[in-house]
Amino acid sequence: MNLTLKIWRQKNATTKGKLQTYPISDISPDMSFLEMLDVLNEELIDKGEDPVVFDHDCREGICGTCSLQINGEPHGPDRAITTCQLHMRVFKDGDTITIEPFRAAAFPVIKDLMVDRDSFERIQQAGGYVSVNTSGNTQDANSIPVQKDNADNAFDAATCIGCGACVAACKNASAMLFTSAKVSQFALLPQGKVEATRRVLAMVEQMDKEGFGNCTNTGACEIECPKGISLDNIARMNREYLSASME
Amino acid sequence: MGGILNSSIARKVAMALSGLFLVLFLLQHFIINFTSVLSAESFNEISHFMGTNFIVQFLIQPILIFGVILHFVLGIVLEYRNRSARPINYVRFNGSANSSWMSRNMIYTGLVVLAFLGLHFYDFWVPEIVHKYVESHPEDPTRYYHETVAKFESPVRTGLYVLSFILLSLHLYHGFSSSFQSMGWANKYAKGLRGFTVAYAILIPLGFIFIALYHYFNNV
Numbered sequence: 001m002n003l004t005l006k007i008w009r010q011k012n013a014t015t016k017g018k019l020q021t022y023p024i025s026d027i028s029p030d031m032s033f034l035e036m037l038d039v040l041n042e043e044l045i046d047k048g049e050d051p052v053v054f055d056h057d058c059r060e061g062i063c064g065t066c067s068l069q070i071n072g073e074p075h076g077p078d079r080a081i082t083t084c085q086l087h088m089r090v091f092k093d094g095d096t097i098t099i100e101p102f103r104a105a106a107f108p109v110i111k112d113l114m115v116d117r118d119s120f121e122r123i124q125q126a127g128g129y130v131s132v133n134t135s136g137n138t139q140d141a142n143s144i145p146v147q148k149d150n151a152d153n154a155f156d157a158a159t160c161i162g163c164g165a166c167v168a169a170c171k172n173a174s175a176m177l178f179t180s181a182k183v184s185q186f187a188l189l190p191q192g193k194v195e196a197t198r199r200v201l202a203m204v205e206q207m208d209k210e211g212f213g214n215c216t217n218t219g220a221c222e223i224e225c226p227k228g229i230s231l232d233n234i235a236r237m238n239r240e241y242l243s244a245s246m247e
Numbered sequence: 248m249g250g251i252l253n254s255s256i257a258r259k260v261a262m263a264l265s266g267l268f269l270v271l272f273l274l275q276h277f278i279i280n281f282t283s284v285l286s287a288e289s290f291n292e293i294s295h296f297m298g299t300n301f302i303v304q305f306l307i308q309p310i311l312i313f314g315v316i317l318h319f320v321l322g323i324v325l326e327y328r329n330r331s332a333r334p335i336n337y338v339r340f341n342g343s344a345n346s347s348w349m350s351r352n353m354i355y356t357g358l359v360v361l362a363f364l365g366l367h368f369y370d371f372w373v374p375e376i377v378h379k380y381v382e383s384h385p386e387d388p389t390r391y392y393h394e395t396v397a398k399f400e401s402p403v404r405t406g407l408y409v410l411s412f413i414l415l416s417l418h419l420y421h422g423f424s425s426s427f428q429s430m431g432w433a434n435k436y437a438k439g440l441r442g443f444t445v446a447y448a449i450l451i452p453l454g455f456i457f458i459a460l461y462h463y464f465n466n467v
Contacts, residue, residue: 008338019338072341098339105332171342171351172329174255204256213332214255214325216353217425218346232433239431241256 001027001088004096005040007052010109013116017109019098029089033076034059034066036088053112059084061226064161067168068113069100074165074224082163082226102164104173106210119210120162120178126206127199128182130191150188157184159227166221166229172213177221179207180237181229187240197244204241255328256429258321263426265318270423270447272311277451280458287392294391298375319361326354349421356418363411370398399462408459412452419448 002025010017024043027036034056041051057065066083070076076086091097101109106119132138146154158181166177183200186192192199215234222231252258279297283290297303342351349356374394378384399405423444427437 006338069337069339072337072339073344077344100337100339103333103335103337105334169345171340171346173332174329176255204254208255211332212255213329214259215429216329216350217421217428218342218350220342220345223345231428235428235431235433237431238256238260238429241254242260242431245254245257 001025001029001091001093001095003027003036003091003094006096006098007113008100009052009112010101012111013108017112019100027088029087031088032059032084033068033070033086033088034084053110053114055114056084061085062161064163064226067102067115067117067164069102069168071098074102074168075163075226079223080226080228082161082165085226102168104164104167104212106173106175106212107164107167115164117162117164119212120164120175122210123175123179123203123206124162124182127195127202128186130186131195132191144190146189153232154185154188157181157188157229157233160185160225160229161227163226165224165226167212169220169224170213170215171218171220172216174215174221175207175210175212176215176234176237177225177229177231179203180233183237183240184233187236196240197247200237200240200244204237252321258325259429261317262321262325263429265314265321266422266426268311268314269318270419270426272314273451277454281454283392283395284458284461290395291389291391294395295386295388298379298391299386315364319357322354322357347421349417350425353418353421356414359411359414360418363407363415366404366407366411370404371395396462396466399459400466402463405459405463409456412455412459415455416448416452419452420445423448 002023005022005024006019007022008017009020022040022044024036024040027039031039034054037052037054044051055065055067057063059066061082061084064082066075068075068083070083070086075081075083076090078086078090099113101107101113101115102117104115107115107117110116160178160181162178164178167173167175170177183203186199187196217231217234219231222229252261279290279293282293399408424441427440427444432440
């Protein structure tokens with residue numbers, strides 16, 4: 001495959017970036033998108049140019065590190081995958097592909113396509129945990145009865161890998177899907193109920209502090225989420241938040 | 248915006264509640280307007296009651312005006328905050344791949360409806376207030392029908408009404424069901440509710456358009 005890549009190049013967080021065009025040839029349709037970028041970077045290094053900086057780690061859709069807004073969609077045009085799981089066969093020979101970083105005030109660009117997603121960590125640290133003493137006398141999880149639906153929904157919420165595609169897809173750069181998944185995974189389980197009130201208030205407060213936008217319920221986040229996190233989590237968080245606010 | 252509306256979720260819930268209130272208001276407005284198609288006498292009678300009843304005029308009307316102002320001021324505040332959350336836009340943003348046009352353009356459909364409200368106030372509300380409370384004319388319970396019908400003589404005004412209600416329909420298509428999601432409603436009835444809100448969003452504005460066109464063609 002021969003392709004034209006339009007890639008966002010930005011030296012650092014303070015300089016202005018712009019799209020730069022790179023023609024690339026002999027790309028195998030079986031390559032992953034990141035492997036295609038590896039090929040480009042090898043060519044750039046051979047020519048003595050600066051390689052394109054992008055996030056990646058596990059390359060098997062688990063870690064949530066890879067990002068990229070590809071042709072206007074986070075993780076590209078395919079569904080329920082991360083960028084590392086996107087294959088070049090979804091594109092056609094001769095295509096022009098625009099690659100930009102995830103854009104949000106709360107995700108500042110570090111360099112080129114790499115963004116700082118520490119705002120997600122701070123939301124998690126505000127309350128996305130269960131305070132338990134793990135000194136050796138922890139109760140066996142199977143001894144606490146959990147309704148099957150709740151266990152399934154909590155598990156589904158917990159599959160969120162915190163990649164930030166929800167923020168990138170949202171026209172408002174809202175982090176409601178991420179925050180609601182992290183709230184839900186605990187709110188549905190008996191172990192999480194103890195701190196439920198404090199948790200949802202603290203996490204939503206941190207989310208607002210980070211400068212994410214509001215939820216317009218467009219549903220773009222759910223469609224683009226690599227793990228298919230449901231909008232029902234947002235409704236659950238809103239319920240949790242409203243009842244916690246009245247306590 | 249401080250106090251109770253300091254959190255993003257609280258602002259969305261206030262938006263949802265004021266929106267639902269306006270949806271209810273729209274239904275009663277439609278029912279009253281529709282009587283103008285059925286019988287001039289009934290329309291006059293109901294309009295006279297609404298225009299002179301103390302509770303309607305001095306309790307419900309101020310609440311309604313507050314609801315309208317809260318809804319559009321919050322809408323503009325939310326839009327401003329949302330835009331600030333992404334100071335540098337994407338060069339390429341494929342919104343249609345994952346969301347409806349209606350959900351992405353609530354601010355624009357809302358602003359058109361707001362502009363229409365300006366026209367509506369100029370046409371009906373302001374002359375009504377001047378008639379009753381400034382010039383203090385003696386009450387004539389038969390004036391309402393003719394005053395209303397006369398507004399639909401102009402093809403331009405009728406066209407603007409029709410256009411505004413199409414935009415209102417698009418606004419409600421997303422907004423009505425979205426308000427339930429904002430308030431945390433997600434259960435087995437959500438799908439049925441969505442069907443109801445879509446039917447409402449299409450039928451009620453269509454009803455208003457029918458009334459406007461009915462009087463326009465009756466005038467011709």
